[in-house]
Amino acid sequence: MGKNNKLLEFIANSIPYGTLIQGFQYPELTVPSGKLHDAAGALKNFKEQPFDYLVSLTAVDHLEKFTMVYHLESTPTHTMIVLKADLANRDKTRIDTVSDLWVAAEFHEREVFDLFGIHFNNHPDMRRLFLEDDYGYPLRKDFKDDVNIIEYSN
């Protein structure tokens, strides 16, 4: 993957609050959670390489923080970028939705809400996708369900 100078330049100019590092495969852009929507919008509307295809949206529970991970692809050039935002608060985790930019995010966000308990501001339909309303958030690392999950180690 060659150096994508235009992209680097663009990010340096329009997303100055983000920190860009070259990850294992793709460039990874970390932004503060409050600015996530701005950064995502800027990437989506980048004229030369619009990142219009949201490949994957997920969260990772690092115990001390949640990390939202967005994999974006620019369909004309097939370049990938990873957008990340850290969320510190465990109880009332909130972040802006990106479903107004990519409709696909609507359901991925519902899944993340269902499994991690991360609320998305301005989401049109913030309901649980798979589970009951009173079920816990199973993909959190501190999730315990003594009734349904038999833990075994091998």
Added chain:
Amino acid sequence: MILLDIYSFSTLTSSIDKSLNDAMAPWMATLTEFVLLGLVFLIFYALLGLFLVYLERKVCAVIQNRIGPNRVGKWGMFQTIADLIKLLMKELITIKNADKFLFNLAPFVVIIASFMAMAALPFAKGLQAIDLNIGIFYVIAVSSLGVVGILIAGWSSNSKYSLIGAMRSGAQIISYELSVGLALLAIVIFSGSMQLSTIVESQADGWWIFKGHIPAVFAFVLYLITATAEINRGPFDLAEAESELTAGFHTEYSGIKFAFFFLAEYMNMFIVAAIAATLFLGGWMPLHIGGWEGFNQIMDYIPSIIWFFGKTFVIIYIIMWFKWTFPRLRIDQLLNLEWKYLLPLNLINTVIISFVVLMGLYFK
């Protein structure tokens, strides 16, 4: 012509009639004949229905590179009987909030409609329950009564799928009734009669599909298509449409009530095939070609009942062939097909046939 009389059933039927009339009062005799006829038809109806179900399963199996039923009896011959016993023993599920009276009435309406149409069919020479002078008219009128049963079934089931299926069926049959009538009208124009026995007699020197050449073939094809739609079979099985409405109007029926619908569907197929065979393919009349006396005599050796059932089953096979080949139409396309294609073509064909008959352009 003399040979034909060997296989005639009229001697048998008239002798039964005579002996009954000798033994009891005339009204008693008539009543006994009614009962006897009813019993004969019931048994015939049930057996034929079971056989048709078996036939369909075998035909579709071979088309689909399968063997089909082969466990119960030789070649699975008794499979449908086993199925019938199973259906008889199944629970009749009562539907909550269903209109009980109509719910139970619907299967009977459907089955009676198809049962009544059997009365006018000439099965063989001299084997016809009642030879009405408006035979075709009667058959068309009675066989379309079945849709009332379907509508009742869909309405009374208190199920949304059933209701949609019934409504589709209503729209479908009302539309296709026209084309069926017009296609049959072709032969009425040719033969100048609505009496089924007269129509069959008129084909002694050649079937109407040959004598009437192009317009008759055209009418035959149109009749096959519309008749398939009339009896709710694929590709026109929108009332059932199992991939959309699970089972359509009979979703909520179980056990023997479902079996009634099932049987009626197959018997309707038999009836439309029999009508097609009678009107277009000469009914029980053997294959006669004007002028070929030797050939005609050989053909006469084959009993008329075999001719009738042979022709009927060929048409039944064609209808099955349709079902197992084509995808289902959509309801609006179905109505489009009728009102934009089949009905205009039928009307044009009727005009052409009138012209052909007036000018005497058909083979006499």
Added chain:
Amino acid sequence: MNSVVRYINDIYKGVVSLWTGMRVTGKYFISPGEIVTEQYPENLATLKMEDRFKGEVIMPHDENNQHQCTGCGICEMNCPNGSIEIITKRVPNENGKMVRAIDKHIYHLAMCTFCELCIKTCPSNAITWGQDFEHAVFDRTRLTKVLNKPGSSLKKKEVKS
């Protein structure tokens, strides 16, 4: 006029396409040699499963009722579903020392997902695939099997010379 031509053309094309479809099914109707149905219970005598067929996990025993399982528990550890349980016991070997040996190699067929990790990782090739596939039973407990036969023992390793 144009629309009339199109109308007739539509009908013609439609009928032709329907007829080509009917020819396909008609072709198969008159060629019963194409039937592919396998008549399962009848063809049992001739039915030969592939050598690699994954029917169930079995432990081959030789004629002396000896197997190769040392009871190391690696298969139990590798199974993702916990469908293998190893129960070991202590038996004296020829020198009189108590060593670990397999008591019961319990295999829960009902839980098995046939991922082959147990067989792949077994260091002594004690277990392998069996070709039996008729696993339908009326009672779930019958799907729990003990793979080592009663009274069986560990096969002596032949000393390489």
Added chain:
Amino acid sequence: MSEEAVKKIILKEDEDYIVNMGPQHPSTHGVLRMEVCLNGETVKYMIPHIGYIHRGMEKMAESNTYKQIIHLTDRMDYLSAHINNEAVCLAVENALGVEVPERVQYIRAILDELTRIASHHLWWSAFGMDLGALTTFFYGMRDREKILAIFEESFGSRLLHSFNTPGGLMHDVHPDFRKHTLEFVKYFRKKLPDYKNLLTDNVIFHNRTIGIGVMDKEMAVNYGVTGPSGRGSGFSCDIRKTAPYGIYDKVEFNEILYSEGDSFARYKVRMDEMEESLNILEQLVENMPEEGGFTAKMKPVVKLPEGEYFQRVEAARGEFAVFIVSKGEKYPYRIKFRSPNFSNLFVLSQLAIGGIIADLVAITGSLDLVIPDIDR
């Protein structure tokens, strides 16, 4: 879905005629429930309800080693089981920097294409049946059987074969593998005209699919609809082309693209893809090296170095991606499966609006959904 639509869900109008298609319904191919609001037969809105067979695979995978995860991925999109396996294997191999032998890459690609054809066979069968052409089901299954026989011969199982493992394959393929694959290619080329005559050219089928469920390119990209469904809208999303993995950069093939975006375009993409897969198979089988082993040297316990790894592959229904977060242990810290059907499903509620029930069935069939892949 707009906000009004959501409000409508909560405040259902009394006169709405709501029909539940599913969880047990012949056309949903699994336990998907579609809450369909009808006006006559016209669909006013459609809401999919999922989660009936959610198994928590991502949670399960957190307590499984990388080798054990493979058999879980089988059970997501069971029709492209092999391709799903490959995604995890490639991710692990890339993370460790393991070079797998070229022969393994060839075999994997052959199996990918066979899996793809088998999957499209089943889709063709079921799609025909959705539209009421019941015979297609048996013809499709008959030909799929040939592929499953090849699978059974080499892997011992027909559907979920867990044949990939990080570093290579479980076994070497059967000695007859090459011969039987070529035989299949020949056989299937002979049967393809039947498919064309029976369904592709049929006028009723055209009426049922052309112009039904039109999805333009922007919509496909926005919803993340990938695979044949996306390519039917002109969205160039074939991972084999855009981000080649394995041996695919050495194979010559075309990415099938149609721009109409209706159900028929999606149908055509899959039909053409089957033919293209046959071409790929011929190239691969011809060039497959006989020697070279079937696995790279791997440690018995696979531990990924700390980091995040993302691997995309082209499954039969679209882009399958696996995202692994490792903390240097033998278990993944977090694993996320980006399944194609999850994204493909939700465009359905948009496409269904304005059509009638029969169209809904046709669109569902043309999107080719596998429900366990949605629920994971």
